[in-house]
Amino acid sequence: MRVNRFLLSSSLVVVALVVQVSVLARLQLPGAVPDLLLLTVVGLALVYGHVGGALIGFGAGLLADLAPPADHAAGRYALVLCLIGYLAGLARPENGRLRSAVGPMAVVVAAAVGTTLLYAGVGALVGDTAARDVGLPGLLFTAALYDLLLAPFAVPAVMALARRAENDPLADSGTTAQKADIASGWLSGGTGLRIGGQRNPLRVKAARSRGARAGRIKGVKRL
Structure with a gap:
């Protein structure tokens, strides 16, 4: 089961990162960029819990830090997504099943806002004031809006794939x-x-x- 989790999470993170860099980042939308990588981490964290969410978030953020055209210090986005993955995993229900879409949507909005604030805060600590120059309120609004619009297409699909991998017959070996x-x-x-x-x-x-x-x-x- 752990092997299935690793393979599925790695594949989804790589696909999300490729789409993020090659498609979403080139849309030239006002304000922020739709963050498919963040939505993938949130979807996996809602199934795997806070520990899995933190590990997946760290790995996904580290790949995003190293993928071109990265213009920030390595480890910055890894720290942010690690914290977001951990906090999103805390919202995982006891039985692993969500009764409505209200909970995931609230988690997506909170993750979008939290990611923008944490990224800007860490940037301020290392001397990067790009978020202040662009306008933080506008970034917060557009990040939450874009991720909320993209979430119904990304998060349910990621969660369905993760649950399917969890129901693998090899999981009974434990x-x-x-x-x-x-x-x-x-x-x-x-x-x-x-x-x-x-x-x-x-x-x-x-x-x-x-x-x-x-x-x-x-x-x-x-x-």
């Missing part, structure tokens, strides 16, 4: 290994099988009956 672990522990321990912190009631009853018989035998010997 459960099989866990059962083998429990069985080996039962055979070697000799103190009863524990499942969920409770002993097997049949083995407990057998142990008590053996203890009672041993007590009676000792009592007879003492007499």
